[in-house]
Amino acid sequence: MSDLLSRIKAVSREVGFEVIGVTSVEPMLRDLAALSGWCSSGYAADMSYMTRQPELNASPGRLVHWARSIITLGVNYYTAAPEFRHENRYGRVARYAWGLDYHDVVKAKLGELSDRIRSLMDDAGFQARGFVDAVPLLERAAAERAGLGFFGKNTNLLRPSQGSWFFLAELFVNIDLPATGEPRQVSCGTCSRCMPACPTNAFAGPYLLDSRLCISYLTIENKGPIPRELREAIGEWLFGCDVCQEVCPFNRFAEDTNWRHLRAEHGKGQRIDLIELLGISTDARFREWCKGTPLTRPKRRGLLRNAAVAAANIGCEAAVPVLSMLIVDDPEPLIRGHALWALARLELKRASKFADAALRNDNDSFVREEAEAILSGCFARQESKK
Ligand code: SF4
Ligand code: SF4
Structure with a gap:
């Protein structure tokens, strides 16, 4: 055997x-x-x-x-790539999803x-x-x-x-093959670099990940809203997160993959233009845009939710018009609510007007909660200025 x-x-x-x-x-x-x-x-x-x-x-x-x-x-x-720069416009994709x-x-x-x-x-x-x-x-x-x-x-x-x-x-x-495992020789030892590096403090301890806090879960598997208190910590990440792998010393030995279809040039790559993404107005256009790549996983509603959060976090002021449009027009409450939050981070005065209108006209409870949070936040700030 x-x-x-x-x-x-x-x-x-x-x-x-x-x-x-x-x-x-x-x-x-x-x-x-x-x-x-x-x-x-x-x-x-x-x-x-x-x-x-x-x-x-x-x-x-x-x-x-x-x-x-x-x-x-x-x-x-693995594919080596230049250091990511958001340039106030681009969202970041985890390395595993760059290709097909x-x-x-x-x-x-x-x-x-x-x-x-x-x-x-x-x-x-x-x-x-x-x-x-x-x-x-x-x-x-x-x-x-x-x-x-x-x-x-x-x-x-x-x-x-x-x-x-x-x-x-x-x-x-259905054949008996000899097992190949051998007693483990190597471990993390005294290193614990990945744990404090996590942007959302998702490690409950060594070897223990709380998915509810992990950006990979929040931006991919999570079907609902991203909890408000975690949105800022997500930073530039649009889809997944690589931080706890990037800081790992074992990854300095990585070499480029031989699997060419996994390379960035075959998929959407390391960075996504957030204005372009936020402007994709239908599910059909979205599926066409990211066909064959892992970015299809959260569907349009999930990826535009993430795009709104990332746009706010990187100070993407050019996204203000498209976010305003989404708040009024988008059929998905998940997108309307996150667009409201993002707009409030970029242009609070304008967002307050939309929030006021949403409280009166939007039928969705999540969107109204976001609107209330903006207005109560505004009032709190106004009060504190007196
Ligand atoms: S993937 Fe990112 S958010 Fe998740 S545990 Fe690692 S560093 Fe934290
Ligand atoms: S950074 Fe890598 S080697 Fe260090 S504790 Fe984390 S997983 Fe282990």
């Missing part, structure tokens, strides 16, 4: 997977306990795919009942890998099923058990030689 594993590793590399490991389908009991505690503390926010059935996420054998082994794979997505959607790119390669492994086997009964992220499985825990890396205090899986800029994928197979 180890000879077969060597050949599988060789074809995996030929297909493009730089990092390969194998683990069993046995339950991940240590990680189940950690996941259950994390969920019961509320740190999973409203990500129901994490909280619904923690024991399923930790039991690969229940996910694919015929599987005997999991081939875990790592895909480097990795789900599509990696899934296609998993299919190719499956075919290559089948051709290595004489047994016509070979079965394989590939997953990339969209599965109720503790992917990082499975990859750690297969020896792909170790958990950092920022909760990412780190490879001592490469850092954390990589995606994970799995191929469940």
